[in-house]
Amino acid sequence: MLQGKKIILGITGSIAAYKAAFLTRLLVREGAEVKIILTPYGKEFITPVTLATLSKNTVLTEFFKHDDGSWNSHVDLGIWADAMLIAPATANTIGKMANGIADNLLLTTYFSARCPVIVAPAMDLDMFRHPATLRNLELLRSYGNLIIEPATGELASGLEGKGRMEEPEKIVEWLKDYFKKKSRFSGKRVLITAGPTHEKLDPVRFIGNYSSGKMGYAIAAAFASEGASVELVSGPVQISLNNPAVNIQKVTSADEMNERATAIFPDMDIVVFAAAVADYKPENQLNSKIKRTSNNLILTLVPNEDIAGKLGRQRSENQVLVGFALESENGEINAAKKLSDKNLDMIVLNKLNVAGAGFDVDTNKIMIIGKDNNQKEFELKSKDDVAKDIINEIFNLMINRSYA
Numbered sequence: 280m281l282q283g284k285k286i287i288l289g290i291t292g293s294i295a296a297y298k299a300a301f302l303t304r305l306l307v308r309e310g311a312e313v314k315i316i317l318t319p320y321g322k323e324f325i326t327p328v329t330l331a332t333l334s335k336n337t338v339l340t341e342f343f344k345h346d347d348g349s350w351n352s353h354v355d356l357g358i359w360a361d362a363m364l365i366a367p368a369t370a371n372t373i374g375k376m377a378n379g380i381a382d383n384l385l386l387t388t389y390f391s392a393r394c395p396v397i398v399a400p401a402m403d404l405d406m407f408r409h410p411a412t413l414r415n416l417e418l419l420r421s422y423g424n425l426i427i428e429p430a431t432g433e434l435a436s437g438l439e440g441k442g443r444m445e446e447p448e449k450i451v452e453w454l455k456d457y458f459k460k461k462s463r464f465s466g467k468r469v470l471i472t473a474g475p476t477h478e479k480l481d482p483v484r485f486i487g488n489y490s491s492g493k494m495g496y497a498i499a500a501a502f503a504s505e506g507a508s509v510e511l512v513s514g515p516v517q518i519s520l521n522n523p524a525v526n527i528q529k530v531t532s533a534d535e536m537n538e539r540a541t542a543i544f545p546d547m548d549i550v551v552f553a554a555a556v557a558d559y560k561p562e563n564q565l566n567s568k569i570k571r572t573s574n575n576l577i578l579t580l581v582p583n584e585d586i587a588g589k590l591g592r593q594r595s596e597n598q599v600l601v602g603f604a605l606e607s608e609n610g611e612i613n614a615a616k617k618l619s620d621k622n623l624d625m626i627v628l629n630k631l632n633v634a635g636a637g638f639d640v641d642t643n644k645i646m647i648i649g650k651d652n653n654q655k656e657f658e659l660k661s662k663d664d665v666a667k668d669i670i671n672e673i674f675n676l677m678i679n680r681s682y683a
């Protein structure tokens with residue numbers, strides 16, 4: 280899995296830097312091409328000569344080579360790599376990465392890197408559990424960086440606790456697993472509808488719903504991180520997603536969402552209908568503001584197209600279609616009915632009465648129902664983790680189909 284992979288290994292000033300020598304040897308043995316950047320403090324713990332010998336590449340430590348005036352281009356390095364692994368990563372380096380401080384070659388390379396960045400922290404237990412460190416790690420996660428959690432055990436300080444850099448063998452296993460998963464959906468084209476739709480009433484009012492779009496965006500990011508190319512047709516949301524593998528098409532109304540999704544649908548391998556599409560729109564969309572009177576106001580609403588239902592009728596057998604059902608009662612029965620009415624392969628059921636699940640929260644609790652009515656219930660999790668569960672189920676379905 281690591282054969283030919285180009286890896287930047289960043290080593291910072293921690294006693295765990297000695298383990299980076301084993302890590303380098305293991306990576307090279309797996310066939311990876313390793314270029315090492317050592318921070319100035321890193322050099323106090325392990326020598327460039329050791330690392331250059333093991334990696335078979337010059338170790339980079341400074342911006343400039345003072346003797347001949349040449350410089351190490353962090354931009355080129357960031358573009359070259361398939362992954363940047365920072366192991367060990369000290370609290371200091373993590374803090375600088377989280378907060379935009381770029382005062383050494385490792386950090387400038389981090390800020391220029393276009394590849395996935397994986398961080399293996401190493402520090403004393405009190406440093407690790409300090410709110411500042413935990414907040415900085417959370418920030419790194421929010422930038423899309425991946426964290427290999429430190430292990431619990433004996434620390435260099437003599438104390439026992441969480442903070443030991445994960446063992447080199449485990450880091451290599453983690454990387455192999457990561458690259459294997461990363462390519463699961465490579466070459467697959469995925470369409471995701473997300474967010475609410477706003478149905479215009481007059482120039483200043485609309486009919487909408489509380490959908491935040493978080494679930495659909497999390498699914499888009501999960502597919503993109505595993506090699507898919509994603510079209511995200513999104514209603515109005517307050518989320519930003521910057522991923523070159525995700526093309527966001529912003530729409531406002533159900534009609535626009537229908538039009539965009541329908542246009543690209545035939546080219547898609549997988550479609551996830553995560554949007555909370557308004558079922559109705561005002562019959563008359565007024566160009567001037569409705570004025571207040573003392574009378575009741577009666578609005579006539581007309582149905583919108585059922586996008587999932589319509590595309591379900593147009594689908595080909597090879598496509599995988601996944602819907603959502605948000606139900607307040609008889610969840611399983613209603614969801615199963617939607618699955619068959621809309622001709623889907625799988626439906627994700629959200630029960631409205633479950634605490635922590637639903638529209639405007641960061642967590643969700645789902646049940647996935649398949650065509651043969653098999654039901655799989657999942658724990659309450661972050662929407663990012665729910666997205667991973669959903670794409671795992673889609674992958675399993677595709678594997679089963681290929682053997683059928």
Ligand code: CTP
Binds near residue numbers: 533553555586587
């Ligand atoms: N959906 C859609 N277009 C619509 C309405 C729903 O594509 N106009 C999709 C949703 O994205 C979701 C699934 O259909 O994947 C089920 O949505 P839901 O609103 O629960 O179902 P409805 O068929 O609208 O049924 P109801 O609102 O009556 O429960």
